[in-house]
Amino acid sequence: MHSPDYIHWFADVGIADRPRVGGKGGSLGELHRVGINVPPGFVVGTGAFEHCIQALEAQFGIRAQIEALDPDDLAGVSGCTQSIRALVEKAPLPADLLAAIESAHDELSAGRAIHPVAVRSSATTEDAIDASFAGLQDTYLWVQGAADTVSMIRRCWASMYSVESVTYRRRRQLPEAGVAMAVVVQTMVDARTAGVLFTRSPTTGDRSVITVEGAWGLGSAVVGGEVTPDRWVIGKITGEISARDISDKAVQHSPLATGGIEEVPVDPALRSEPCMSDDELQALRAIARKVEKHYGHAQDIEWAVDRHTGTVMLLQSRPETVWSSQDAAPVARAAADPLAHVMAIFGGRR
Amino acid sequence: MNASAKPMSFPLPSSLKVVPGTERAQAAYPYYTQFTPADDQRFWFYNSMHFPEPMCAFDMVTAEAAYCALGSSSAKVHVIPTTLGIDHRIINGRVYIGGNAVTDPSEIERRVGEFQQRAFYYYANWETLYTQWREKMLKLIDDSRALPKVELPEFEPLEHVHAGRGIASNHFLLDTYQKTLEGYFRMWHHHFEFLLLGYGAYMTFFAFCKKAFPEISDQTVARMVAGMEAEIFRPDDELRRLARRAVELGVDGNFTEGVAADAVMASLRTAGEAGAAWLAELETSRDPWFNINVGDGFYHYHRSWNDDLTMAFSGLPGYIERIKAGDSLERPVDALQAERQQLIADYRELLGSDEERAAYDQMIALAHRVFPYVEGHKFYCEHWYTNLFFNKIREFGELLSKHGFFATTEDVFHLTHFELESAIIDLMNSWSTGGAPHGPHHWPTIIEERKAAIAVWAQHVTPPALGPVPDVIDDPAIVMLWGITREGLETWLTAADGTESKEIKGFAASRGVVEGTARVVKSVQEIDRLRQGDILVCQVTNPTWAPIFQKIGAAVSDIGGSMSHAAIVAREYGLPAVVGTGNATARIRDGQRIRVDGGRGTVTILE
Numbered sequence: 001m002h003s004p005d006y007i008h009w010f011a012d013v014g015i016a017d018r019p020r021v022g023g024k025g026g027s028l029g030e031l032h033r034v035g036i037n038v039p040p041g042f043v044v045g046t047g048a049f050e051h052c053i054q055a056l057e058a059q060f061g062i063r064a065q066i067e068a069l070d071p072d073d074l075a076g077v078s079g080c081t082q083s084i085r086a087l088v089e090k091a092p093l094p095a096d097l098l099a100a101i102e103s104a105h106d107e108l109s110a111g112r113a114i115h116p117v118a119v120r121s122s123a124t125t126e127d128a129i130d131a132s133f134a135g136l137q138d139t140y141l142w143v144q145g146a147a148d149t150v151s152m153i154r155r156c157w158a159s160m161y162s163v164e165s166v167t168y169r170r171r172r173q174l175p176e177a178g179v180a181m182a183v184v185v186q187t188m189v190d191a192r193t194a195g196v197l198f199t200r201s202p203t204t205g206d207r208s209v210i211t212v213e214g215a216w217g218l219g220s221a222v223v224g225g226e227v228t229p230d231r232w233v234i235g236k237i238t239g240e241i242s243a244r245d246i247s248d249k250a251v252q253h254s255p256l257a258t259g260g261i262e263e264v265p266v267d268p269a270l271r272s273e274p275c276m277s278d279d280e281l282q283a284l285r286a287i288a289r290k291v292e293k294h295y296g297h298a299q300d301i302e303w304a305v306d307r308h309t310g311t312v313m314l315l316q317s318r319p320e321t322v323w324s325s326q327d328a329a330p331v332a333r334a335a336a337d338p339l340a341h342v343m344a345i346f347g348g349r350r
Numbered sequence: 351m352n353a354s355a356k357p358m359s360f361p362l363p364s365s366l367k368v369v370p371g372t373e374r375a376q377a378a379y380p381y382y383t384q385f386t387p388a389d390d391q392r393f394w395f396y397n398s399m400h401f402p403e404p405m406c407a408f409d410m411v412t413a414e415a416a417y418c419a420l421g422s423s424s425a426k427v428h429v430i431p432t433t434l435g436i437d438h439r440i441i442n443g444r445v446y447i448g449g450n451a452v453t454d455p456s457e458i459e460r461r462v463g464e465f466q467q468r469a470f471y472y473y474a475n476w477e478t479l480y481t482q483w484r485e486k487m488l489k490l491i492d493d494s495r496a497l498p499k500v501e502l503p504e505f506e507p508l509e510h511v512h513a514g515r516g517i518a519s520n521h522f523l524l525d526t527y528q529k530t531l532e533g534y535f536r537m538w539h540h541h542f543e544f545l546l547l548g549y550g551a552y553m554t555f556f557a558f559c560k561k562a563f564p565e566i567s568d569q570t571v572a573r574m575v576a577g578m579e580a581e582i583f584r585p586d587d588e589l590r591r592l593a594r595r596a597v598e599l600g601v602d603g604n605f606t607e608g609v610a611a612d613a614v615m616a617s618l619r620t621a622g623e624a625g626a627a628w629l630a631e632l633e634t635s636r637d638p639w640f641n642i643n644v645g646d647g648f649y650h651y652h653r654s655w656n657d658d659l660t661m662a663f664s665g666l667p668g669y670i671e672r673i674k675a676g677d678s679l680e681r682p683v684d685a686l687q688a689e690r691q692q693l694i695a696d697y698r699e700l701l702g703s704d705e706e707r708a709a710y711d712q713m714i715a716l717a718h719r720v721f722p723y724v725e726g727h728k729f730y731c732e733h734w735y736t737n738l739f740f741n742k743i744r745e746f747g748e749l750l751s752k753h754g755f756f757a758t759t760e761d762v763f764h765l766t767h768f769e770l771e772s773a774i775i776d777l778m779n780s781w782s783t784g785g786a787p788h789g790p791h792h793w794p795t796i797i798e799e800r801k802a803a804i805a806v807w808a809q810h811v812t813p814p815a816l817g818p819v820p821d822v823i824d825d826p827a828i829v830m831l832w833g834i835t836r837e838g839l840e841t842w843l844t845a846a847d848g849t850e851s852k853e854i855k856g857f858a859a860s861r862g863v864v865e866g867t868a869r870v871v872k873s874v875q876e877i878d879r880l881r882q883g884d885i886l887v888c889q890v891t892n893p894t895w896a897p898i899f900q901k902i903g904a905a906v907s908d909i910g911g912s913m914s915h916a917a918i919v920a921r922e923y924g925l926p927a928v929v930g931t932g933n934a935t936a937r938i939r940d941g942q943r944i945r946v947d948g949g950r951g952t953v954t955i956l957e
Contacts, residue, residue: 204565206564208565208566235566235567241861242565242567242950331709332561332709333709334705334711334712341709342469345553345554345557346469348458
């Protein structure tokens with residue numbers, strides 16, 4: 001049993017549920033609904049966060065403490081947020097909330113002794129700056145067991161009370177009652193290869209190509225810039241692979257038996273080998289097209305290939321923002337006389 | 351334009367010397383095609399696309415007729431605002447060309463007004479004018495075929511005398527020659543009647559696609575526009591039909607790989623009714639569809655399938671085998687058509703706004719309207735008519751060699767068209783006077799000298815361009831037909847000091863990766879050497895080479911762009927192809943193992 005207020009399975013949510021499950025959670029639910037392969041998981045919704053903070057509020061009045069802070073008083077902000085973070089991470093959780101999370105975790109691991117998960121914060125805000133200050137990019141990988149999972153969820157929550165985040169809210173005089181956060185708990189893929197892809201060219205903004213970057217092991221090495229990934233440019237419609245830059249991939253991220261991940265050297269025989277086959281790239285292209293079509297907007301996607309099954313999976317998909325915000329004048333407009341278009345070729349540069 | 355850019359220059363024309371010992375052969379080319387000191391002021395590039403080999407004196411008529419007609423179309427008929435025509439010069443048998451751009455804004459403005467009254471009329475009435483064009487072209491072909499056979503009887507035939515013709519046969523030699531030449535010049539005018547407008551409309555759509563989709567491949571744009579049923583596909587379709595008939599008639603056993611066409615034909619003649627029936631089918635295909643030559647029609651020795659059945663017959667055993675294996679060999683025209691429509695719709699959907707979509711619709715509609723001409727004219731002009739033309743000249747070659755002017759018929763192509771006329775007059779005179787012609791003492795040494803010069807020039811590397819590079823290359827004819835841009839020229843300049851690399855780059859014409867044995871095929875006579883799975887490495891892949899596409903593993907060519915039919919045919923066969931490498935035939939040795947990556951446009955020498 002889990003409370004609908006706290007736990008939301010991917011199957012039950014979509015992008016419209018963003019206020020309750022955050023962008024990341026809503027997007028994973030949406031992908032799941034469309035039939036895209038995403039590792040199973042659930043979202044610890046904003047209701048859970050609210051429930052936890054309410055309990056602390058009742059005991060310690062934390063919201064009033066924060067609202068009283070002067071954003072220019074660094075020492076004051078620092079001292080206050082440190083103690084609040086300690087409370088969020090360590091104070092006893094309401095029993096029903098703890099039980100709901102533990103029960104969801106057990107359901108996800110389905111009786112397996114070891115079932116590593118990724119714990120990621122999921123922002124409800126669309127403000128990217130706000131999100132990054134608020135530690136809403138937090139990701140904890142290869143987390144094992146219900147207890148550790150709960151700790152990581154609470155660490156995500158606590159990031160809402162970082163110095164930067166609180167200062168940011170105080171400067172804008174945002175009410176503490178509006179603070180919300182969701183956390184995604186997702187089965188971890190033991191990735192043979194992982195990376196990112198963009199359904200527009202990051203360099204030219206071309207909407208007809210998909211740029212894929214990938215490297216051996218977990219995707220965190222690519223996202224974190226620890227390795228120069230292989231890179232392919234694929235025609236979105238034609239499937240033509242117009243660029244293949246295979247790099248020397250010196251390191252990879254691998255799971256640690258004790259939980260978490262480590263950076264290890266890549267097998268010398270594999271370092272300069274492409275980490276994706278053409279068939280896998282084409283599978284990725286098909287998935288990317290489907291996702292983009294579903295959203296009607298260019299996407300920025302994290303993906304992984306399962307080491308054991310070879311399945312290509314999506315870990316995350318969010319709207320591309322850089323080029324989309326730059327699209328201005330159309331390349332050309334319809335002309336009253338369609339023949340006038342040829343003057344672009346014949347009329348000289350005027 | 352760019353202040354920091356260094357002024358770019360290739361060697362000046364005056365610094366390019368005639369190869370020692372070939373000066374007289376060089377002097378044979380008309381005076382107006384020789385470089386002059388004033389030419390140092392202008393930019394020229396070697397037209398290796400159309401003239402990849404040194405040109406015989408006679409074959410130069412193609413450059414002359416083509417540039418004359420091209421310039422007429424752009425400068426005078428359609429009055430293209432920014433360009434006049436293209437000048438050509440010849441050195442060491444190589445054709446250099448340079449455009450005459452219009453740069454004065456007020457002059458461009460004046461020409462815009464003229465252009466719109468002319469070109470827009472053509473676009474608006476394209477189908478009618480094109481139908482008319484085909485009629486004109488077929489009439490021209492008929493006229494050419496109706497020209498009398500080139501011969502000189504001992505006495506004037508009695509029927510001419512009794513009919514009171516009053517004009518002797520020798521006169522008709524000159525008459526026929528002049529009509530032959532006139533027809534060829536006229537054909538080139540027809541060739542350019544629509545061509546620049548057609549390419550321009552295509553380029554308009556192309557440029558739009560490149561802006562909207564900066565990384566789209568040239569080939570993809572070509573696929574959106576290319577037709578499926580152009581005349582140029584017919585010869586290969588006929589071959590498939592003949593293969594089917596061979597199986598139906600039960601004469602398929604007469605076709606074995608590696609057996610010469612003559613031997614196959616001989617065996618069919620003794621194969622009873624079925625053999626005769628197949629040979630009759632062959633004849634219906636030959637006229638007109640085997641009037642297709644194995645190059646672009648610019649060299650007299652690019653013979654047609656009709657004149658040399660090697661190419662056509664080399665494809666038959668493979669086709670027959672596939673039919674027996676259950677393949678109908680029908681080109682899936684409907685599927686290809688549907689695929690093209692899907693491609694157009696998919697790219698349309700990716701556009702940024704409905705405004706862009708509306709512009710896209712207008713531009714692709716115009717491109718589709720003009721493209722049948724762009725694809726179709728080649729069969730009539732560069733193939734059918736050109737074959738008739740060169741074969742008519744051969745008749746003169748045969749007659750003149752019979753009269754001792756030349757050692758062989760083909761020697762006729764070492765005379766310029768002016769010189770050939772003089773040789774014909776020489777023969778006319780001697781026939782009537784009964785005296786000896788001068789030609790037999792005059793021409794043989796000259797021809798030997800010119801043959802030797804061609805051989806020397808073929809080994810001589812010529813610069814890709816000459817003279818100062820203009821800041822802007824904005825001449826639509828040059829950009830459209832040759833793909834010359836300032837950026838491209840920069841690579842030429844840097845490539846000049848290039849080191850030996852194992853990788854050769856070209857246009858990605860048809861995707862797929864294949865490794866195999868390279869067969870460097872320099873002439874159609876070598877087609878027979880190709881075996882199943884070989885990689886064809888040649889100077890030009892022409893659609894007429896399609897019959898051998900079924901047995902090769904991949905194709906690589908020196909010349910050719912994304913609009914080339916070779917690319918489209920290769921794609922239809924699912925055959926990896928890299929075209930326009932510039933020098934693959936020079937860098938790859940016959941028999942080497944190579945890898946062709948048709949998606950990236952690279953060829954790697956593996957050993």
